[in-house]
Amino acid sequence: MAPAGLAVSAVLLLVVAPLVLSPFRLDLLAKYLCYAIVAVGIALAWGRGGMLTLGQGVFFGLGGYAMGMHLKLAEAGPGKLPDFMSWSGVESLPLLWKPFANPVFTLVMVVLLPVVVAVLLGSLVFRQRVRGAYFAVLSQALAAAFVILLVGQQGLTGGTNGLTNIQHFFGLDLYDDADRRLLYLIVALVLGLAYLGVRQLAASRYGQLLVAIRDGEDRVRFLGYDPALVKTVAFAVSAALAGVAGALFVPVVGLLTPANLGVVASLELLIGVAIGGRYSLAGAVGGALLFNYAKTVFSEELPDSWLYVQGALFVVVMVWAPRGIAGLAGQLRDRWARRGPLRPVSYPAGADRPQEVST
Amino acid sequence: MGALNQLVIGASIGAVLLLAALGLTFTFGQMGVINMAHGEFIMAGAYTAYVLQPLAGGQAVLAALPVAFVVAGLLGLVLERVLIRRFYGRPLDTLLLTFGVSLILQQLARDIFGAPNVQVRAPGWLTGGVDLGGLRIPYNRIFILVLAVGCVVGISWYLARLKQGRRMRAVMQNRQLAAVSGVATERVDQLTFFVGSGLAGLAGVALTLIGPVGPTLGSAYIVDAFLVVVAGGLGQLRGAVIAAFTLGVLNSFVEFWTANGASFAKVVVFAVVIGFLQVRPQGMFVLRSRALS
Numbered sequence: 001m002a003p004a005g006l007a008v009s010a011v012l013l014l015v016v017a018p019l020v021l022s023p024f025r026l027d028l029l030a031k032y033l034c035y036a037i038v039a040v041g042i043a044l045a046w047g048r049g050g051m052l053t054l055g056q057g058v059f060f061g062l063g064g065y066a067m068g069m070h071l072k073l074a075e076a077g078p079g080k081l082p083d084f085m086s087w088s089g090v091e092s093l094p095l096l097w098k099p100f101a102n103p104v105f106t107l108v109m110v111v112l113l114p115v116v117v118a119v120l121l122g123s124l125v126f127r128q129r130v131r132g133a134y135f136a137v138l139s140q141a142l143a144a145a146f147v148i149l150l151v152g153q154q155g156l157t158g159g160t161n162g163l164t165n166i167q168h169f170f171g172l173d174l175y176d177d178a179d180r181r182l183l184y185l186i187v188a189l190v191l192g193l194a195y196l197g198v199r200q201l202a203a204s205r206y207g208q209l210l211v212a213i214r215d216g217e218d219r220v221r222f223l224g225y226d227p228a229l230v231k232t233v234a235f236a237v238s239a240a241l242a243g244v245a246g247a248l249f250v251p252v253v254g255l256l257t258p259a260n261l262g263v264v265a266s267l268e269l270l271i272g273v274a275i276g277g278r279y280s281l282a283g284a285v286g287g288a289l290l291f292n293y294a295k296t297v298f299s300e301e302l303p304d305s306w307l308y309v310q311g312a313l314f315v316v317v318m319v320w321a322p323r324g325i326a327g328l329a330g331q332l333r334d335r336w337a338r339r340g341p342l343r344p345v346s347y348p349a350g351a352d353r354p355q356e357v358s359t
Numbered sequence: 360m361g362a363l364n365q366l367v368i369g370a371s372i373g374a375v376l377l378l379a380a381l382g383l384t385f386t387f388g389q390m391g392v393i394n395m396a397h398g399e400f401i402m403a404g405a406y407t408a409y410v411l412q413p414l415a416g417g418q419a420v421l422a423a424l425p426v427a428f429v430v431a432g433l434l435g436l437v438l439e440r441v442l443i444r445r446f447y448g449r450p451l452d453t454l455l456l457t458f459g460v461s462l463i464l465q466q467l468a469r470d471i472f473g474a475p476n477v478q479v480r481a482p483g484w485l486t487g488g489v490d491l492g493g494l495r496i497p498y499n500r501i502f503i504l505v506l507a508v509g510c511v512v513g514i515s516w517y518l519a520r521l522k523q524g525r526r527m528r529a530v531m532q533n534r535q536l537a538a539v540s541g542v543a544t545e546r547v548d549q550l551t552f553f554v555g556s557g558l559a560g561l562a563g564v565a566l567t568l569i570g571p572v573g574p575t576l577g578s579a580y581i582v583d584a585f586l587v588v589v590a591g592g593l594g595q596l597r598g599a600v601i602a603a604f605t606l607g608v609l610n611s612f613v614e615f616w617t618a619n620g621a622s623f624a625k626v627v628v629f630a631v632v633i634g635f636l637q638v639r640p641q642g643m644f645v646l647r648s649r650a651l652s
Contacts, residue, residue: 052451124633128640133393133450137585138633144582145625152622263582267458274455307466314459318452319445 005282013188023177028296030184030252033191035269036288037245040194041238042273043284048202049234050214051131055139056242056269057261058146059114063243064256065150066113068163069097070106071250075167083165090155097156103170110247111240118239122232129228131217140263147262162257169251187248191285194241199281201237210234242269268295271310274317276324283326363494365615366608371500373607374507375569378562379580380587380599381510382555386435387585388594389531389551392443393454397584398577399464400431400556404563405572406472407431408479417482420564424506427560435556439549461578468574476571485568499568506565510558511600517554518596527551531594532646583628590632592642601643606632 017029038056045051072082078101081093099105121142125135150157158164172179201207213220213227221227250256259265268291276287291313298306317324323331379401386392407430408423415422438460446453481499488497518524529537530547538544559577566576587606591598606628613624639645 050451052454054454121633124637128636130636130640133387133391133454134589134636136393136451136454137582137589138629138636141582141586141629141632145629148625149622263578267455270455304466304470307462307469311459311462311466314455314462315442318456318459319442322449322452 010192013192014185017188018181018184023180026184027180027252028293030180030187031249032289032292033184033187034245034249034252035272035292036285037187037191037194037248038242038269039273039276039284039288040191040198040281041241041245042270043278043281044198044202044210045234045238046270046273047278047280047284048207048210048214049231051231051235052133052136052270053139053235053238054136054263054266054270055143055146056238057143057263057266059118059239059242060246060249060265060269061146061150061256061258061261062113062117062246063110064246064250064261065157065163066100066106066109066243067247068166068250068256069100070103071166071169072163073097073101075165082163084158084161084163085155088155088159094156110243114239114243115236118236119232122235123228126228126231126235129217140266143261143263143266147258150258157258160258162255162260163250164255164257166250166254172251174251174254183251187252190244190248194244195281195285198237198241202281206230206233268310271314271317274324275313277326279323280326283324286326287324361615362612365611367494367496367500369608369611370604371503371607372610373604374500374504375562375565375580376583376587376607377507377600377603378503378510378558378565379584380591380603381514381596382558382562383584384588384591384594384596384599385527385531385551386555387588389527390443390447390548391450392446392552393450393457393585394435394438394443394555395454395458395581396438396461396464397457397556397559398579398581399461399468400434400559401563401566401577401580402464402468402572402574403427403434404431404560405479405567405576406468406477406563407560408564408567409472409477409572412479417480419479420482420485420567423564423567424561427564428557429560431560431563432553432557435552435559436549438556439552443552444548465574465578472574474574476573478571479567481568503565503568506561510561511596514554514558515596523547523550533648586628586632588642590635590642592639592644592646594646595642595644598643 013033018026021029038060042053042056045053076082081090085093100109121139125131125138130138150162151160153159167174169183172183174180174183202210209220209225209230213225213230217227246256246261249260269288272288272291273284274287275291276285277283294309295306298309321328321331379397382400383394383397386394386397404423404427407427408419411423411426412419438457442456442460443453446456485498485502488495489501516524518528526537526542526547527550529540529542530544530551534544537547562580563577566572566580570576583606587599587602590606591600591602609631610624610628613627617623636642
């Protein structure tokens with residue numbers, strides 16, 4: 001995005017939105033912005049790195065549960081148990097929960113937990129050159145297993161209900177409109193930082209290497225680089241962003257349930273990026289906002305048809321606009337240059353798309 | 360005794376996994392297509408049995424087997440002809456595309472059959488079970504196991520003996536070479552998709568024997584089925600069989616050994632698959648090839 005566009009977006013998000021929107025709509029926007037933070041990470045891992053991650057919900061959840069645990073403990077007060085534990089008959093605070101009473105530890109964990117899981121999975125998987133569809137399937141299986149684990153550990157995680165009834169966030173009263181506006185501004189600022197940081201990263205030498213690996217991993221390996229390392233770093237950064245987004249999501253929405261981070265939720269995080277344009281950071285952010293806004297509108301007006309719309313969006317974007325809205329202009333230009341309809345070429349299936357070799 | 364019991368339960372989970380994964384291993388293996396709508400083809404098979412119930416009564420399950428195969432197969436064929444055909448060479452995009460299709464099919468099922476689950480009555484001769492020295496094996500579990508074995512035998516016969524099957528193997532092993540040797544690869548792709556999706560229909564009928572039928576029936580199995588394919592190796596019948604039963608048995612034993620086990624079983628299965636991929640990154644069996652990737 002050009003500096004002018006960036007400035008306009010910043011003014012819109014930081015000044016205009018809080019002034020114009022009702023508290024209810026501002027809350028919704030804050031929620032969309034959380035998803036947009038995840039989208040920035042997905043655009044890095046998927047758009048630049050070619051790693052289709054269907055498990056971003058896991059990292060979102062790790063960050064979210066870390067924050068949620070701290071907030072529930074703060075809510076209950078020292079020496080007391082969070083409400084859901086007494087409902088499920090837990091009598092003393094589980095060991096896992098104890099360190100989360102400390103706010104600094106919690107903030108570190110919000111980033112560290114997702115990064116550790118991502119580095120572990122990434123280094124195990126990428127080092128063995130497991131990639132493409134295999135990686136996508138594995139990341140999805142991780143999301144499925146994570147949700148089942150959360151639901152099963154009722155006394156530790158609140159089970160299906162998750163962590164609910166969160167009323168304070170580091171001294172902010174979440175039932176107070178002014179405090180909520182402050183929370184919104186925090187989310188917007190984090191999104192801005194995430195966007196600028198990832199943009200810087202993508203423009204760097206490292207970012208170029210990442211794109212090169214996406215387009216020809218073996219060639220990059222022959223040049224002496226370690227693709228596994230480069231991909232793991234990008235995956236970890238995207239996981240960290242998802243973790244931070246999850247941690248902000250908890251106070252914004254006031255609860256976190258396993259349904260917010262399962263297989264379907266993870267795919268919903270992805271479709272926004274696909275709609276906006278996976279190769280463009282700004283496109284990914286815009287797509288996430290647009291998709292979640294559409295979801296709200298449809299859930300309010302026509303709840304039954306939302307799944308049709310969502311499904312059709314996947315199909316339409318993938319068939320006609322694989323580069324998303326941000327890539328439409330470029331796609332039209334390509335089509336014009338070719339003078340004629342884009343014909344699907346039958347590539348050998350199973351293999352990656354053959355790399356074009358200029359002669 | 361407990362262990363033996365878990366083994367039986369595991370084998371029966373494995374049989375269901377195998378039925379769900381059989382079709383996938385060919386569509387994924389031959390065409391590189393990740394068909395997330397496979398789960399909804401399973402659901403379509405299950406609803407076929409439900410629809411046939413008023414006609415066939417107690418024998419709906421038997422009557423549904425061939426019908427569900429054709430129904431799900433045709434769904435797959437339409438999907439291939441209309442959409443997936445444009446996506447060869449873009450495996451990651453087919454994943455998102457077919458996920459969209461699966462959402463639409465789920466809602467369609469909800470609109471046609473209603474959101475609540477429905478029940479398919481099992482035939483009378485499938486109630487009860489055999490007693491093996493204190494170990495009770497329900498007939499419906501045996502039926503599923505027999506069905507899975509039958510499918511594996513049928514497919515290996517198809518692949519080994521029929522010329523369509525041989526062409527399918529040729530395309531799977533080397534698409535370009537098959538094409539220049541005169542195999543009509545597009546036709547083979549269509550047939551593969553029909554058979555692969557049809558197998559999902561059979562899996563759906565089998566699932567009506569062990570639980571109610573609902574719009575999200577298939578999506579519950581799809582992730583595990585993909586794990587089976589990844590662990591077994593693409594397009595590998597042997598691999599799929601071994602992986603399905605191993606993961607099924609592993610699942611049932613972890614549930615048995617750990618308190619509150621159901622929630623840990625999936626995590627353990629996932630960790631085992633990741634660990635296994637450290638030894639064999641491309642799954643149990645691999646097509647030998649000199650190609651780099």
